[in-house]
Amino acid sequence: MSDAPEAFSHPASVLALETFRLNGALIALGDKLVAPLGLTSARWQVMGAIAGSRGTLPVAGLARNMGLVRQSVQRIADELAAAGLVSFAPNPHHRRAKLVQLTGRGAALFEEVTARWLAVADALVAEIGHDEADRGGAFLRLLRSRVEALHASVVDPTDEPSGQKDAAA
Amino acid sequence: MSDAPEAFSHPASVLALETFRLNGALIALGDKLVAPLGLTSARWQVMGAIAGSRGTLPVAGLARNMGLVRQSVQRIADELAAAGLVSFAPNPHHRRAKLVQLTGRGAALFEEVTARWLAVADALVAEIGHDEADRGGAFLRLLRSRVEALHASVVDPTDEPSGQKDAAA
DNA sequence: GTCAATATGACTGCACGCTGTCAATGCTCT
DNA sequence: AGAGCATTGACAGCGTGCAGTCATATTGAC
Numbered sequence: 001m002s003d004a005p006e007a008f009s010h011p012a013s014v015l016a017l018e019t020f021r022l023n024g025a026l027i028a029l030g031d032k033l034v035a036p037l038g039l040t041s042a043r044w045q046v047m048g049a050i051a052g053s054r055g056t057l058p059v060a061g062l063a064r065n066m067g068l069v070r071q072s073v074q075r076i077a078d079e080l081a082a083a084g085l086v087s088f089a090p091n092p093h094h095r096r097a098k099l100v101q102l103t104g105r106g107a108a109l110f111e112e113v114t115a116r117w118l119a120v121a122d123a124l125v126a127e128i129g130h131d132e133a134d135r136g137g138a139f140l141r142l143l144r145s146r147v148e149a150l151h152a153s154v155v156d157p158t159d160e161p162s163g164q165k166d167a168a169a
Numbered sequence: 170m171s172d173a174p175e176a177f178s179h180p181a182s183v184l185a186l187e188t189f190r191l192n193g194a195l196i197a198l199g200d201k202l203v204a205p206l207g208l209t210s211a212r213w214q215v216m217g218a219i220a221g222s223r224g225t226l227p228v229a230g231l232a233r234n235m236g237l238v239r240q241s242v243q244r245i246a247d248e249l250a251a252a253g254l255v256s257f258a259p260n261p262h263h264r265r266a267k268l269v270q271l272t273g274r275g276a277a278l279f280e281e282v283t284a285r286w287l288a289v290a291d292a293l294v295a296e297i298g299h300d301e302a303d304r305g306g307a308f309l310r311l312l313r314s315r316v317e318a319l320h321a322s323v324v325d326p327t328d329e330p331s332g333q334k335d336a337a338a
Numbered sequence: 339g340t341c342a343a344t345a346t347g348a349c350t351g352c353a354c355g356c357t358g359t360c361a362a363t364g365c366t367c368t
Numbered sequence: 369a370g371a372g373c374a375t376t377g378a379c380a381g382c383g384t385g386c387a388g389t390c391a392t393a394t395t396g397a398c
Contacts, residue, residue: 008221020191143297197356229347237385263346
């Protein structure tokens with residue numbers, strides 16, 4: 001077992017582990033920001049996706065924009081609807097896929113949350129610098145695209161090639 | 170609601186959202202890597218922490234090293250023990266806090282997982298470049314430290330300053 | 339030596355995202 | 369018009385991490 005440390009110090013391992021920790025820190029920060037307003041990080045993000053769509057997207061569309069599966073967003077959306085923060089409007093193009101929109105209360109709450117976030121976001125960018133923040137964002141996007149490509153290319157050696165959907169290799 | 174887009178294009182928002190997506194992509198990649206060996210990302214990471222500690226740490230110590238709370242690691246460790254991959258050895262310094270160690274099967278499995286990971290990790294670093302990977306890792310660490318500092322400094326306006334533990338304003 | 343503070347494990351409950359499955363809806367091709 | 373396929377919402381189950389609580393074990397102050 002003398003190979004564990006070298007595997008951990010691998011640059012890719014450092015990237016992965018640091019990403020996990022940063023992810024946790026960001027969620028913790030987000031939760032702390034919006035908790036006093038009765039929200040959570042996830043609900044806030046869904047409300048943001050709704051606001052960004054101007055209420056023209058159903059749940060599945062929001063999920064695509066957020067990079068999540070439908071079911072995750074559906075649960076949050078239902079809870080937000082139960083809380084009176086979002087409503088489902090008829091969709092002229094699809095009878096079942098109702099359009100998710102913010103209610104008056106939802107929009108007001110989201111504006112308040114946005115104000116709180118922008119204060120923190122400005123402070124964060126001020127500390128690390130505009131250029132560095134932009135470079136970091138680009139790096140994260142690049143890294144994700146590589147990871148996703150790797151994810152698609154990894155083939156399971158213990159898996160027979162019959163039941164595969166996408167493994168075009 | 171015309172302020173949603175500007176909040177989303179904020180450099181800090183981009184960083185946060187990209188971090189969430191990268192986190193998800195990494196977990197998906199990790200799961201896919203170790204699934205054929207009967208593991209998950211979380212169990213693999215805990216095994217890694219155990220291997221890195223050389224079996225000299227109890228659950229709480231592993232959790233500290235990983236940046237998680239005890240309970241999360243405890244559950245995984247119990248499951249790994251049930252699967253015969255780790256065992257709990259007596260701790261000369263503490264009767265309850267048994268030392269978590271890999272069993273022979275656990276160590277062998279971890280070595281196999283490590284080999285699989287190193288192949289992918291090398292491919293990833295080869296694509297983005299060694300220097301860029303190192304710079305990215307440093308950036309992530311810096312960003313996390315700033316986010317954690319912000320988390321500690323954020324005070325809740327609707328919260329009376331009596332019940333606070335760490336808010337050294 | 340005693341007692342409070344701390345550390346640890348055990349247990350419960352919760353939030354979140356995923357997979358899998360099913361029925362209903364909409365779209366495309368023949 | 370009809371068949372086949374993709375999309376969508378609904379529902380169930382699972383893995384992971386967190387907070388809270390309690391009992392036990394260890395440590396430190398007195």
